[in-house]
Structure formats: C-alpha cells, structure tokens
Amino acid sequence: MIQDVAVVAVFIAYAIGVLMTFGLLLTWVERKQSAIMSDRIGANRAYIRIPFTQVKLVCWGLFHGFADGLKMLLKEDFRPNSYDRLAYAIAPWVAFAPILLVFAVIPFGGTFPPGELFDGTSLGAWFADRSYPLQIARLDAGLLVVFAFGGLAVIGAILAGWSSFNKFSLLGAVRAGSQMISYEVIMGLTVLGLILVYGTVDLDAIVRAQSGVVLGVLPAWGVVYQPFAALLFLTAATAENRRIPFDLPEAESELVAGYFTEYSAMKMGLFMFAEFIEIAIIAALFTTLFLGGYNLPFMTDDGFVFPGNRVFAVSHGVMLATQIVVFLAKVMAMCSFQILVRWSLPRFRYDQLLSFAWKFMFPLAMINLAVTAVAVWGLRHA
C-alpha cells in the first residue's frame, strides 16, 4: 500500500515537472517558431551576465521566459473597484487547476515494474513483484474524466468575466461560454467513434490497443482508423483552448483581452500559463487517442519485433525510457503543430465561429460517427 503511494507521488512530481517545463518552454517555442516562420529572429535580448565578467549568456533567448515570470511577479496587482471578491480571486485557479488534473489519466509510458528494475537492491525487495502502468490515476472512466475536467475550465473563464465588472470581460466570458459548449459537443462526438473502435474508455487500454500494426506497415494508431475524427478533434480542441483561429473570447483587437482584461500581474500570468499548459495537454491527449501514445510501430515492452520475426531485444528499463521519450517527442511535435496553426490562420468572425461549429463540424462528426458505427457493426458480424 505504502509502495503504491510512493510510486504515485513520484508520478505526480514527474507530471507537474513536465507540465511546468512545457508551460515555460512553450512561451519560448511560440516566440521563436513564429519568428522563424516570418523571417524574423525572435526574442534574443534577455541575457544573464556571468558575474565580474562581460560574458553575456543569451542562449537563443531562453531567458525571456524567466524575465516574463519576474515581470509578472513584480507588477502591481491591480484590482477593479467593484467586483465579486471571491469569484475574482479564485477564477484564475478554477481555470488553471482542471487543466492540470486532465494529465492524471493520461498514460505516459508502458509498464513500470520497480521490483524488476531495481532487482537486488533493498528498494527492489521493498517493491517485491508489484508493477505499475505509467499513469497517475488508472481509472476505467479515463476518457470521461478528461471531458469532465475539460468542461470545468470554462467556469474559470466565465467567473473571471462575470466578477471583473467590465463590459469587455463580460462579453469575453459570454463568448467563451457559448464557444466552449459548442465545441465540447463536437469533441465528444469525434471521440465517440474512437470509443466504438476500441470498445473502451480506459485510456491505458486504448493506448495498448494502438501498439500493433495494420496492413503490415501502417501503425495501428487512432489516426489511421479515424482520420476525420482526428482532424475534427484537433480543431475542436484548439477552440476549447481559445487560441487563434478561435480566440474570440480574448480577441485583443475587439475586446482588449476578453475575460481577463481586469487581471494583472501573476493572476493574468496564471491565465496565460493555463493556456500554454493546455496546449501541452491537448497535444498529450491527441497523442494518446490518435498517435498511439508512447508506442512506436513494432515496439513492445521488451524490445522491437520486426516483420519476419526478427526480434531486437532490449532490456525493460531502456524500453521504458524509450517509451517516455517517444511520448514527450510526440507531444512536442503536436505542440509545435498547434503553434504553426496559431501563427498561420486568421481569426473567425463570431457568427462564422458558431455556424462553423453547428453547420459544418457537427454534421461531419455525426457522419463520421454513423460510418464508424456501421463499419464496426459490419466487421463484427461479417
């Protein structure tokens, strides 16, 4: 029992470390990638000077993230004169916490047998023959938990807009509410097809089901079975995260900063940080559902098995590290893709946004679901 608690504590520390690192790193990636995409250099003036020398460490502008954090901490914590005190204070946390919680059900690696990995040491003896999936909370309802917490995030935005006593904030909150409810529906419908294919909502089981190969060469990833669902899911997830081209709730050219107009200093920083962490969460979710999670084609927990029964055995510990690295690499690639989208497309108009959701994506998601249902039924009864 105490062993389980220790392992979960380590997993939680790892998850928080990874998410915070992603949040910090993505501010830099977003700046640099957008700069390189548009023939610019990007942020490169923040430096740390080695004491007593004139050597300035620029490190490709990596320190701009720290400079941002320092600026946020030192700024005046302005509060509007009239507001709902409690709601105003907790809104950033209500927006921030559920996003972190989503990561609890995402598997970020294969099976972790501590007794086998630390064999011969007292630590290995303590764990005996227990083994754990690399996942903080192994819940049967994994995917439903993701939607439950994902739906909570909109409450933070609405609370912030309502309690700020500002028309721009309120408009932003109303937009956030209707937009996120609309796209939540589409996100659920796209994932339903995937649930039909895999027959479970347990994320760990879904990832394990994606470890094989179909038609000899194609990896058995969700994106192969459900390409339309993958596209629609990514679009809906971007809308959930309120990023361009769906950043209507905070459209800076129309609403100043939308629902967090009246927030300053670290409270505003928390909203920004939540947005960047949500990029990583969406990338992790997309990787888990559609890109095979930590799996590579031909990869098992004990090495690679290539066609023709050529076995390339690797020790379990090395495979575990490989799986963790593969998962992080896929997440990073998806983050980069989201940033590419954000810096390529213009913003929708508000009526376009809603008609796009209900008249274009909703029918497509329904058609996708119907075709999947018929195909799955046909294959079961063939």
Added chain:
Amino acid sequence: MSWWERAYIFEIVRGLSITSGVFMRNMWRWVTFRKGALTTYYPEERRADYSPINRGKHVLTQRPDGRPQCIACNLCATVCPARVIEIEAAFDPDDALHPKYPVRFEIDYSRCIFCGLCVEACPEDAIRMVPDAPGLPDAERDHMWWSRDELLHWNPQRDAAKHSPSAPTVAAARSPGAP
C-alpha cells in the same frame, strides 16, 4: 468562393504548407550557421542600403593639438531652430590666435531636429555632421545631452585645410627640449 475554398480544409492545408515551408527553409539556414532572417541587428550591424548621405550626428573638429576648433561665436546656437546648442565661452590668454574658446558646448539630442543649419552657419568648420546616429537609447534622460568632450573625442576629426600653428601650451613651455 468556390466549394473548394468553402470546404476550409484544403485552403488551410495550403496556408499551413506555405508557413511551414518558410519555417523549414529558415530553420535549415540557422542550423547550417547562416542567417535565416531578414532582420538586421541594428546597433551591431548596419543595412547595406544605409544611406551614405545620412547626417545624424555632430562632431566637433579639433585643432592639430587636439583642442576644439570652435571659437565660441554662438552663430550655431543662434541659427538653431530647435535651440538645442548651449555654449559657454571662456578666455584663454595663452592662446594668442584663438583666445576665445568654449568650456561648455552641449547638444540636447532629445530636441535636435538634425537640420544641419549649425554646420552651415559655422565660420570655422568647427562643427560637422557625419553619417552615423547618436546611441541614444538609455535608461537616463540626461544621457541625451552630449557634452563638449564627448562631441570632440568620440570620432576625432581634424581640419586638414587649415594650418594653424599650435599654441604654446603649458606643457610645451615646461619641457625645453620639445620642438
């Protein structure tokens, strides 16, 4: 719009391929140690088409012995439309040819309009403007005031046309072996 464009996805893919293509091209230049951007690091670098006739900064010319050519006649300060030049004249009895000289000669670059009238007004070719720009960005507003010694020494220029004999300085008088 045609149905192809109304379907969003094809046009979006086209747009993404353009931006990611530019990204790949520039990234390839960066990783092969070339510059993948159009940006010029301005104070450190200068664009190739930086105008050769730009006159953005003042220079006080020096006499052969390094003292200012200026005779503190105040013509430049008088003609200056922005009134940014401040001169305080003094008398030097040791220098028989140019007894009047400026102890203070200051230009306030926060107000200077770079019209060049001071250069035209000067009878002694003591003030010139050169193809450069003052390094103004600073945390202190006072640093936009340039003093006589800064204007005299940052890029020393001597008036080659005039051959004024060097004045007997105190240092020269004290060393008898000097020519």
